[in-house]
Amino acid sequence: MRDSRDILSQAPVVPVLAIENLDHAIPLARALVDGGIPVLEVTLRTPAGLPAIRAISEAVPDAIVGAGTVINARDFEAAVDAGSRFVVTPGLTQGILDAAADSSVPLIPGVATVSELMRALDHGIDCLKFFPAEASGGAAALKAFAGPFPNVDFCPTGGIGLHNIDDYLALRSVITVGGSWLTPSALLAAEDWAGVTKLAREAVDHVTAFRT
Ligand code: 3PG
Numbered sequence: 001m002r003d004s005r006d007i008l009s010q011a012p013v014v015p016v017l018a019i020e021n022l023d024h025a026i027p028l029a030r031a032l033v034d035g036g037i038p039v040l041e042v043t044l045r046t047p048a049g050l051p052a053i054r055a056i057s058e059a060v061p062d063a064i065v066g067a068g069t070v071i072n073a074r075d076f077e078a079a080v081d082a083g084s085r086f087v088v089t090p091g092l093t094q095g096i097l098d099a100a101a102d103s104s105v106p107l108i109p110g111v112a113t114v115s116e117l118m119r120a121l122d123h124g125i126d127c128l129k130f131f132p133a134e135a136s137g138g139a140a141a142l143k144a145f146a147g148p149f150p151n152v153d154f155c156p157t158g159g160i161g162l163h164n165i166d167d168y169l170a171l172r173s174v175i176t177v178g179g180s181w182l183t184p185s186a187l188l189a190a191e192d193w194a195g196v197t198k199l200a201r202e203a204v205d206h207v208t209a210f211r212t
Contacts, residue, residue: 004106004127005175007064007086008155011039012207013165014178015200016068016157017052018045024188025052029060031193032182035200038062041088041178043069050082057083066108073099080105090131092116097123108155112136117149127153129178134159139167146173162206169210 008014015032017040019025025048029040040063042053049067056065066086067079076099079087089096090110100107101123110131111117120128130142133156137144142154156168157178168174182203187195 004086004108005153007039007066007106008108008127008153008175010064011155011176012037012204013182014039014041014155014157014176015182016178016180017042017183018180019048019052020046020188022048022051022055024191025055026059027191027193028183028188028196029056029063029065031196032200033060033062035197036204037182037200039064039066039176041066041068043067044071044075044079045069050078053079053082053084057085070096072096076100076103076107088129090129092119100125110157114145114148117145117152121149121152126151127175128155130154130156130158132158133168134164138164139171142168142171142173146171162203165203165206166210169207 042049042065044067053065053067056063064085067084068088070076070079070087070089073095076087080103086106086108088108092109092111108129109120110129111120153175154173155176155178160177160179161181165177168177182199
């Protein structure tokens with residue numbers, strides 16, 4: 001079982017997916033993997049979320065699929081049962097912490113404040129989602145977190161796209177960046193998988209160029 005840092009460090013970016021149509025799950029995952037993005041966060045915001053995680057984990061072996069928008073212990077268990085390799089939450093609750101403590105599947109909890117960050121550290125979790133990133137102070141806030149907490153790493157998500165990704169990539173604490181911009185609803189509605197691969201490649205090329 002890989003830990004969350006290990007998983008996130010394989011992700012140039014993390015697409016945050018809200019899959020409406022279960023038939024889209026496998027071609028969408030393949031399109032993203034073909035574009036160089038293996039780590040996928042499938043949110044439980046839609047009824048297709050859990051079966052999509054199961055379908056992708058069975059049919060797309062090169063994908064590392066995790067669950068997003070997990071908001072309670074019941075969701076956590078269902079996500080793990082469906083084959084999630086990691087679990088992402090928008091916030092941090094005792095129920096989620098307890099569920100994660102009993103599981104070997106890594107939790108990447110969302111935090112937006114220093115107090116939430118400290119609560120995660122109390123539970124031994126130091127690789128976090130910063131959410132909602134732009135609305136919570138953006139890259140300037142994350143930069144400030146690094147003063148007292150230089151060993152905490154982040155995947156910021158929320159309001160990020162190619163227009164502002166560099167602000168985050170410039171920070172040493174940022175392992176990768178997440179967002180929904182890689183899967184616009186128009187491309188999904190048109191089942192334009194080549195278009196998804198193209199957007200994925202564009203993001204991977206951007207991150208690679210920034211980091212070299
Ligand atoms: C998330 O759950 O991480 C966000 O909803 C994704 O944010 P975005 O749609 O602004 O990229």
